[in-house]
Amino acid sequence: MLSKEEINKVDKILSCDNCPTSYACEGCDITQNDKLLIKKYISELEISNKELDKENNRLEKIEFERDMANKIIDEMAEQLAGLTIWNNEKDEPIILWDKKEVKQYFEKKVEEK
Numbered sequence: 001m002l003s004k005e006e007i008n009k010v011d012k013i014l015s016c017d018n019c020p021t022s023y024a025c026e027g028c029d030i031t032q033n034d035k036l037l038i039k040k041y042i043s044e045l046e047i048s049n050k051e052l053d054k055e056n057n058r059l060e061k062i063e064f065e066r067d068m069a070n071k072i073i074d075e076m077a078e079q080l081a082g083l084t085i086w087n088n089e090k091d092e093p094i095i096l097w098d099k100k101e102v103k104q105y106f107e108k109k110v111e112e113k
Contacts, residue, residue, distance in 0.1 A: 002041055009034070010041045077102040 002010070077099040084093045085105070096102045 006037055010038055
């Protein structure tokens, strides 16, 4: 990994005001070591980008799975709305009138466990 000093040197080389393309040119005083340093810097950026892409893909997969689970829960809650559920502890019926009540009922059950 490049040190902060090396990164600053690369930034200075890459932002040369004498170069029309904003990249180092032949007219600049660039040594072979500078070129190697730039290649190393680019290589490290590429590796970092690959790692970030992997993490982004992992997070997108988690988000997709969460969204699918929420859609399934919504569909199940919609199907259960209006049905009678028996409370086994008190032997009495519970009628959950809408999707929101169904979700709240099951959230409470999960919290109790």
